[in-house]
Amino acid sequence: xxxxxHHAHSWDLSPAEARQLQGRLASCVVREDRPGTTRRVAxxxxxxxxxxxxxxxxxxxxxxxxxxxxxxxxxxxxxTFPYIPGLLSFRELPxxxxxxxxxxxxxxxxxxxxQGIAHPRRLGIAAHLGVLTDLPAIGVGKSRLIGMHEPVxxxxxxxxxxxxxxxxxGAVLRTRARVKPVYVSVGHRISLATAIDVxxxxxxxxxxxxxxxxxxxxxxxx
DNA sequence: GCGACAG
DNA sequence: ATCTTGTCGC
Numbered sequence: 001x002x003x004x005x006h007h008a009h010s011w012d013l014s015p016a017e018a019r020q021l022q023g024r025l026a027s028c029v030v031r032e033d034r035p036g037t038t039r040r041v042a043x044x045x046x047x048x049x050x051x052x053x054x055x056x057x058x059x060x061x062x063x064x065x066x067x068x069x070x071x072x073x074x075x076x077x078x079x080t081f082p083y084i085p086g087l088l089s090f091r092e093l094p095x096x097x098x099x100x101x102x103x104x105x106x107x108x109x110x111x112x113x114x115q116g117i118a119h120p121r122r123l124g125i126a127a128h129l130g131v132l133t134d135l136p137a138i139g140v141g142k143s144r145l146i147g148m149h150e151p152v153x154x155x156x157x158x159x160x161x162x163x164x165x166x167x168x169x170g171a172v173l174r175t176r177a178r179v180k181p182v183y184v185s186v187g188h189r190i191s192l193a194t195a196i197d198v199x200x201x202x203x204x205x206x207x208x209x210x211x212x213x214x215x216x217x218x219x220x221x222x
Numbered sequence: 223g224c225g226a227c228a229g
Numbered sequence: 230a231t232c233t234t235g236t237c238g239c
Contacts (some may be wrong), residue, residue, distance in 0.1 A: 048230065051230095084227090085226080085227040085228070085229090088228055089228095114229065118228085125228070139228085143227095143229090144227090145228045146226095146228090183228080
């Protein structure tokens with residue numbers, strides 16, 4: 001598929017330029033529900049190989065709401081930006097966009113590894129990806145970047161607001177009882193309440209480690 | 223100045 | 230992100 005990029009920009013930036021750009025793109029994030037018809041949901045997993053020299057992105061598409069596997073794609077490329085907390089998207093998104101272009105048909109919703117607006121400048125990787133693709137996007141982080149929250153009860157479905165001062169920037173949600181909670185935040189064109197519902201609905205059959213395992217299978221095949 | 227810090 | 234060791238719950 002051809003990917004339409006909105007608010008396109010250079011990736012050859014200094015850390016200072018990247019931070020400045022985040023401030024401008026953050027104002028484009030839509031924090032309310034503005035979905036299209038949801039038929040396919042894509043899980044986006046990012047990471048690296050070879051001690052960081054290679055950046056890897058895996059996109060696993062499933063049908064919605066039945067969560068049947070539809071299509072998996074993998075992209076790898078030489079890393080061109082270092083990992084700096086708060087600037088993850090500048091290291092990972094070029095590979096993600098390359099992977100998305102390999103899909104035979106576009107997804108309707110993105111579940112992206114990492115934070116959405118739960119970010120110092122409100123533009124984590126999921127929000128950045130949402131703005132560039134203009135697709136509804138949800139950030140699902142495995143650990144915290146910023147924000148404070150009350151303890152989360154141990155049962156599945158329990159959640160607490162993640163706040164930065166007075167602002168609610170996300171939710172800390174248990175997708176399974178007594179398992180480490182995930183950090184859910186708005187990426188684009190979705191409300192926090194809807195994002196929580198979607199993650200909870202997707203989690204039972206689409207466990208967060210699942211895209212990683214599929215990634216490893218794809219990686220060993222290529 | 224010191225600690226924290228998505229993946 | 231990755232690696233290792235010790236502990237705990239089912």
